[in-house]
Amino acid sequence: MRRLSSSRLVRIGAGAVVALSAVVVAHGARAGVVPEATPVATVTVDASHTAGVLPADVLGLSYEADRLATVPGFDPHRGNIANLLTTLGTGNIRIGAGAVDYFVEWNPSNKPLPSWAKTGIGHADIDRLAALVKATGWNVELGVNLGHFDPKLVADEAAYAVPRLGSHLAAMSCGNEPNLFANRVRPSGYGYGQYRPEFESCAAALKSGGAKVAGPNTNGGRWLSDFVADEHSRIVMLTDQQYTLGGGPKSTKTVTDLLSASAVKKELSGITGPLAAAGSQHVPLRRDETNSANIGGIHGVSDVYAAALWAADYTLLLAQHGVSGLNFHGTIGRCGVPEQDKRVRFYTPLCAATGADLAAGMLTPQPVFYGLLLVHLLGPGRFLTATVSTSNNITSYAVRGSDGKTRVVVVDKDPVSATPVTVLVHLGTGTVGSVLHLTGSSLTSATGIAIQGATVARDGTFTPGNAGHITGRNGDFTVTMQPGSAALVTVAS
Incomplete structure (x- = not known):
């Protein structure tokens, strides 16, 4: 023994x-x-x-930015999303992820979208989100587009969101995983040196609209030490992302791997650098996008009972070591159906079981939700x-x-x-x-x-x-x- x-x-x-x-x-x-x-x-x-x-808002959910435009989506007056969030206590909704940079544009006047964009979001979408968080007591981290950065649009979005979300707006953030921009929305060789002035321009636009700022939303702890040393005066929260298992939906990892000691060692190793960076400037660290496995998770691992046990254990493990909160990535769309980025969110805490449920805004808790619920009951x-x-x-x-x-x-x-x-x-x-x-x-x-x-x-x-x-x-x-x-x-x- x-x-x-x-x-x-x-x-x-x-x-x-x-x-x-x-x-x-x-x-x-x-x-x-x-x-x-x-x-x-x-x-x-x-x-x-x-x-x-163990903070009161340790629990969080994370969504792609295009989910804002879905109806009823985050509408607290339709379906059951308000009750589901209340069931988890108080927490943090993060809006952003890959969609925010690659195919979502702030478009309140409903003009024709540019060729790269698939979804426009506007006033009504912010209004639904604001109504939800005011009804439930949850807070929001709202991402804006840095991949196709337009400072006027960013400032306009902040100016609209800040008074509507009020005290429930924890912060706004600039982009998602900018460390992966090279050869996508930036030239080859793009790195922290090129990112920093872009972030500062974005932060200035957000602050002109009255918003607090979080960042950098990189994955695997990249750029955090340099970023917090350079930008700590501009941010109220340091954010990072990590998934326990790699390989995405094609991975051969099993539930045994997810619940193993080696997975826990990886999880602990993955917060050592980020916590040190946050502690060096006395800013809180929030893992604002996470789950069992990346790129939507692994069918038969991320969407089964083992994930409930893992979610409870993982949340408490990281919280006890000093992470202020964790946002579990998912969807408010159909269970098992690909979204605009062609990914199925196997790991999602919530999803609609049928098309009729989706139209009515009726979401069904998935295994991860029950793990989070146990953490809430711990209090x-x-x-x-x-x-x-x-x-x-x-x-x-x-x-x-x-x-x-x-x-x-x-x-x-x-x-x-x-x-x-x-x-x-x-x-x-x-x-x-x-x-x-x-x-x-x-x-x-x-x-x-x-x-x-x-x-x-x-x-x-x-x-x-x-x-x-x-x-x-x-x-x-x-x-x-x-x-x-x-x-x-x-x-x-």
């Missing part, structure tokens, strides 16, 4: 060192059947040491140091909530089994607790996912089943759970 502490340093790759706040244990076969009464893991929570903050607060001792693929996170209660999430990433296992949670205090379970029929199933036996209602609301009750002895709580599931334990201090 191996023991990994939140205070232990793990060396990853060529000299990179990161503090491992969650516990990651490589998946391995169990020797025989573990008796139900024998804990397969022990989680020890040190309530005297905090280990970071904001301060992370506590947690140590897990186990030979299984189990991680755990502890949070002292703003209500004074201690909550512990245990994520068992082993294959689903009908044979229950027990986990001993040592808090050192408390006598009565409750537990909610995130469950699914198998890691590769897209259906049957529930929290305490309940699913999100068609209208987008959610009420979990009655929580299970557990009794502590000397501050120890024994949690019985299904392999391939997650448990949320709540104990009053």
Whole structure:
């Protein structure tokens, strides 16, 4: 049995060192059947040491800019999108991605579009988004076109968006993945030196319209150190992008890869540089586009129950290390149907199951949504140091909530089994607790996912089943759970 502490340093790759706040244990076969009464893991929570903050707006969703023009789309008065966002608490909607630079133009006067553009957005589209965030309390990061940059259009869009979105406009950003502009919308050899003056022109246009600015939205941590050193006075938030698995929809990666210790090492390695860059100038880091795999994800990996467990674990892992929030990329279009960029968003947290649902604005939560919902139920607060001792693929996170209660999430990433296992949670205090379970029929199933036996209602609301009750002895709580599931334990201090 191996023991990994939140205070232990793990060396990853060529000299990179990161503090491992969650516990990651490589998946391995169990020797025989573990008796139900024998804990397969022990989680020890040190309530005297905090280990970071879980922000109230840690959850986020990310969309291509052309989704703004869809109807009913973000309209809170039609369909169920307002209820779905409310079900996740308060969060951040990021609008931008590749569409913002390559085929979307700000076109409020509805003039003929230039040859490169496929979609024009205007006043009505901003108005729908503004109504949604005012109804739900969510905030917005709104991207503008840097690929085909027109400072007058950028300033005009900012001037319209700022008063409509008001305090819900967290920031506006210039373009998406500018580190990939070369040979696309810029000449060969385009790099940070050419990008910087363009960004500064874009930032000036945004500020002329009253907007705060975020950036640079590069992928893989590129340009961040130089950018934050040069531009920290112009931005309120540093943004980056990364996906856990590469290869896109043609990848041969499996759910085992997604839930593996090597995936976690990659995730931790991927935030080391960005967090250092953000910390050097005391600006928050938000991963404003992310998901399980790039280019729409992997069918059978990104759209199944394993992705729910992964999303919960990934969000808490990065948040505990200091990332202020994560925006999971997706669509509000049809499930499994390519969009204008010819990509299917297998990884999307939400999508419309049928054409009729799309027309009515009725979206169906997908597996990733349930992982995010579990994080919401954990609630904001301060992370506590947690140590897990186990030979299984189990991680755990502890949070002292703003209500004074201690909550512990245990994520068992082993294959689903009908044979229950027990986990001993040592808090050192408390006598009565409750537990909610995130469950699914198998890691590769897209259906049957529930929290305490309940699913999100068609209208987008959610009420979990009655929580299970557990009794502590000397501050120890024994949690019985299904392999391939997650448990949320709540104990009053």
